[in-house]
Amino acid sequence: MAVTLEQLGAPIGTGRTAEVYAWGEGQVLKLMRPGWVADAEEEFEASRRVHRLGVPVPEVFGLEEVAGRPGIVFERVEGDSMLAVAGRRPWQLRAYARQMAAMHWDLHQLPGEGLRDQQDTLRREIAQGEGITEAERSQVLRLLDRLPAGDRLCHWDFHQDNIIISPGGPVIIDWITAQHGNPIADFGRTTMLLEIGELPSRMGRWHRLLAGRLRVHFMEVYAKRYRQLAQPAAAERRDWRTVVFAARMYEVSGIEYRRLLKSLRLELAK
Numbered sequence: 001m002a003v004t005l006e007q008l009g010a011p012i013g014t015g016r017t018a019e020v021y022a023w024g025e026g027q028v029l030k031l032m033r034p035g036w037v038a039d040a041e042e043e044f045e046a047s048r049r050v051h052r053l054g055v056p057v058p059e060v061f062g063l064e065e066v067a068g069r070p071g072i073v074f075e076r077v078e079g080d081s082m083l084a085v086a087g088r089r090p091w092q093l094r095a096y097a098r099q100m101a102a103m104h105w106d107l108h109q110l111p112g113e114g115l116r117d118q119q120d121t122l123r124r125e126i127a128q129g130e131g132i133t134e135a136e137r138s139q140v141l142r143l144l145d146r147l148p149a150g151d152r153l154c155h156w157d158f159h160q161d162n163i164i165i166s167p168g169g170p171v172i173i174d175w176i177t178a179q180h181g182n183p184i185a186d187f188g189r190t191t192m193l194l195e196i197g198e199l200p201s202r203m204g205r206w207h208r209l210l211a212g213r214l215r216v217h218f219m220e221v222y223a224k225r226y227r228q229l230a231q232p233a234a235a236e237r238r239d240w241r242t243v244v245f246a247a248r249m250y251e252v253s254g255i256e257y258r259r260l261l262k263s264l265r266l267e268l269a270k
């Protein structure tokens with residue numbers, strides 16, 4: 001018998017691409033939003049691959065459909081996001097930032113075989129980006145042409161809200177953007193999200209203000225620790241930063257769009 005949205009009840013979590021519902025004993029259903037339905041099977045396969053690699057991720061059980069929308073059944077992980085936990089324990093913020101850097105470094109030691117290609121993704125996103133001139137687009141693509149491709153596991157949306165602090169340890173969620181590629185690009189993407197990305201809309205005004213200030217410190221500690229582990233060349237870091245800024249342009253709007261465009265043009269002018 002088909003399950004309806006009404007039978008699912010209220011979602012226990014919401015995000016840009018999906019809503020999450022309780023689904024049986026110890027499981028959840030990640031139900032894709034309209035506009036993201038084609039990504040369900042790819043995320044399902046990516047989640048299975050990273051689980052087999054031994055990455056701390058929720059176990060994935062199968063695909064379901066509710067009201068014409070595909071969804072993925074995952075193990076239910078108890079706990080709050082690192083963003084929420086660190087917000088309640090600001091005295092531990094430095095430790096969480098260093099932990100996140102170490103987790104990111106550990107991911108980058110693993111092969112990304114079978115996942116989408118980072119270079120293809122970047123070229124497509126740069127081509128779709130609005131607000132940048134054709135001369136700027138060409139300049140970014142020339143940068144990308146000379147950067148090493150890489151074959152490592154990259155999350156591409158790695159930040160505190162995608163890490164659950166569970167009783168058994170941190171668990172990484174949301175593998176919809178997983179890919180194989182260069183770890184320094186993935187690092188650049190995370191620092192960009194921490195530096196420029198919008199905070200979750202569910203936060204109140206004053207919470208967002210405080211979180212924004214704390215996030216700057218978190219980003220600095222995270223970035224310093226990751227650089228200590230990976231030891232990337234400064235020029236390569238700078239070039240990847242420019243590329244990921246340009247690739248992000250197609251998916252943002254409002255204040256984040258304006259911040260990003262300003263930052264991109266500053267990078268291109270260097």
